[in-house]
Amino acid sequence: MPKCIIDGREVEFKPGQNLVEVAASVGIEIPVFCYHPGLTVVAQCRMCAIEIEKMPKLQTACSTPAAEGMVVKTKSDRVKQNQKSVMEFLLINHPLDCPICDKSGECDLQDNSYKYGDSYMRTTEERRTYMDLDMGPVIQKSMNRCIHCTRCIRFGQEIAGIHEMVAVQRGNNTEITTIDGRPLETDYAGNYSDICPTGSLTLKDFRFKKRVWYLKKTPTVCEGCSRGCNMEIQQDANTVYRCVPRTNMEINKYWLCDEGRFNYQYIHDAARVLNPAVSGGTAGLQMTEWSQAxxxxxxxxxxxxxxxxxxxxxxxxxxxxxxxxxxxxxxxxPIFHFGTPGVTSTQKDGAADPILKRKSKTANLNGLEKLGIKGFESVPSGVNAAIIFRGGRAVVPELKGVGTKVGVGVFNKPDAEDFHAILPGTSFAEKDGTIFNFEGREQKFKRAILPQGQSKNLPEILMLWANSGAVGGAA
Ligand code: SF4
Ligand code: SF4
Ligand code: FES
Known part of the structure; x- marks a missing residue:
């Protein structure tokens, strides 16, 4: 492998790697704003400028590929002075609202200002302000905080496949906005918040619910479709506050779709049945003890x-x-699997869009087929009862002629009202497990929170059933 020298250290690199990546591979941080590994390189913020021997001017590390024998300095006086100047420039118009900004604690602007900026500000001019129009249900816009890095514009064009974020006006009046101020249309809008290095684009769903430094993080796999995107559950005190992408270049790269990102909301849905319950006739489901249920x-x-x-x-x-x-x-x-209307086998699964989403809206269709279970098509002749095991996503099919239904797992009212009994089980966040995605990749995930309410893991429920006397059902 070719080698270069960074801050006196000999570093190996792969041809084509830029200096930000090569330095990071040996733990040397070069601060960036506009650079994101999943987007094209535009080298416009100049925060990453470094010194390269034999080059008279500073060079942007994000746009400079490492070369054999290159000698790079990332901490020289010139580099540090440039970082201070860039920070001062970016903060000229930035409001002093870090204490009430929801990005605080994970804000690149705040962190880089602390690490590379100066503690003095020479400007006394009034800061520029913008009007923030509604961007739709996912993202809250606060453009006074924007540093015009254009990551959001590039994400829309290059990943989401939609040119919806633009820069209008010029110079000091430049404003990042949507075309004609329209709400965002992409199904991947949550990523705008992840990639924005400031608090300009934050998630409406998460905003002001929890300070990020209180969140505990558990790596997991999205259960929203058969792709199995890698993500992280972030929780505090047994409550999930958000899910964010985990990089996996083979599966989802850096991204999540909104359906998968916000899927966790059912875990804390007030309609979820969290106690064992039995049918109370016209009175609907009645809570009871586990043994009675x-x-x-x-x-x-x-x-x-x-x-x-x-x-x-x-x-x-x-x-x-x-x-x-x-x-x-x-x-x-007889045993069948169910999950997504119309997708009764892996053959019927397929891409639901050109980005990540799959037609199967459950994560383990492939795994169930590996275990030899066939998809449900119709109620077999003579069958008049069903025991339905559900994780939280699968859509219960219409069951003509089935008068008796027992639900084991995650069910919501009012859908569960006509069940004879509900034995509440755990969602993907409340258990460990293994799933196989549509490509056959085996992925394991970890429990992030304790089972909610009185819900139990499936093996425990099966044990209670087996030990509760004669096992019913055999006609
Ligand atoms: S909104 Fe965020 S991502 Fe977009 S240009 Fe401004 S700072 Fe960059
Ligand atoms: S594409 Fe599928 S697996 Fe990925 S985030 Fe969306 S729903 Fe989840
Ligand atoms: S990160 Fe290199 S110029 Fe912006």
């Missing part, structure tokens, strides 16, 4: 011919435990 679930199947429906939003471990349970206690019961 299990007995009610079991006895509702007495004398019936049931089938088992397994959501393709369950993990491999859960479905394997379920298969063992069925072999032992309900042998011969």
């Amino acid at each position: 299990v007995v009610a679930a079991r006895s509702s199947l007495d004398g019936k011919k049931p089938m088992v429906l397994v959501g393709s939003d369950l993990t491999q471990e859960e479905v394997q435990a379920l298969q063992q349970f069925l072999n032992k206690h309900l042998s011969g019961t």
Whole structure:
């Protein structure tokens, strides 16, 4: 591999790598604003300027590929003076609102100002201000904080495939906005907030709910479709506050779609059934004890011919435990997977857009097929009851002629009102597990929060069922 010298250290690099990346590979930070590894390089903020031997002027590290024998200084006096000047320039118009800015704690502008800026400001002029029009349901705009790095414009054009963010006016009046002030249209709008290095574009969903330094982070996999994008659950005190992308160049690169990003909201939905419940006839679902709910679930199947429906939003471990349970206690019961209307097999899955989204709106369709389970098409003849296992995403199909339904897992009112019993289970954030994405990639994820309410993990529910007396259902 070719080598260059950065701050006196010999560093190997891959041909084509720029100096920001090469320096980062050995733990040397070169501060950036406009550079983002997932976007084209425009080299317009000048924050990354460094000294290269034999070059009279400072060079932008983000746009300079490393070369054999190159000698680079990232901490010389000239470099430091440039960083101070760039910070001063960027802050000329920036409001002093860090204490009430939701980006605080993860703001590149704030961090770089602290690390590379000066503590004095020479300007006394009034700061420029903008009117902020509504950008739609995902993003809150606060353009007084914008440093015109154009990451958002490039994200729209290059990744989301939509030219919706633009720079209007010129010079000191330059403003980043949407075309004609229209709301954002992309299904990937949450990424604008991730890539903005300031508090100019923040998530409406997360804003002012929690300071970022209180959040605990757990790596996980999105369950929103069969791509299985890598992401991080961020929670505090057992409440999920947001999900953000985790870089995986093989699967989702740096991005998440909005459906996957905000999917976590069902975990804390007030309509979620979090207590064991049994049918109270016209009074709807009634909360009860676990033992009573299990007995009610079991006895509702007495004398019936049931089938088992397994959501393709369950993990491999859960479905394997379920298969063992069925072999032992309900042998011969037909079993099918369900998840997305019209996508009853991996053959029927496919790209839902040219970016990330897949047609299968559950994460483990591939995994369930690996376990030999076929997709649900219609109720088999003679079947008049169903035990439905659901993780939180799978859409329960219409079940003609099925009078008795028992739900195990995550269910919401009012959809669950006609069930004979609900045994509340855990969402993807409340358990460990393994899933296989549409390409067959095996991915593991970790529990981020404790089971909500009285919900339990599936193996525990199956154990309660197995130990609750005669196991029901066998006609
Ligand atoms: S809104 Fe954010 S990402 Fe867009 S140009 Fe301004 S600072 Fe950069
Ligand atoms: S593309 Fe699929 S897996 Fe990726 S974030 Fe969206 S819903 Fe989740
Ligand atoms: S990060 Fe290199 S010029 Fe902006």
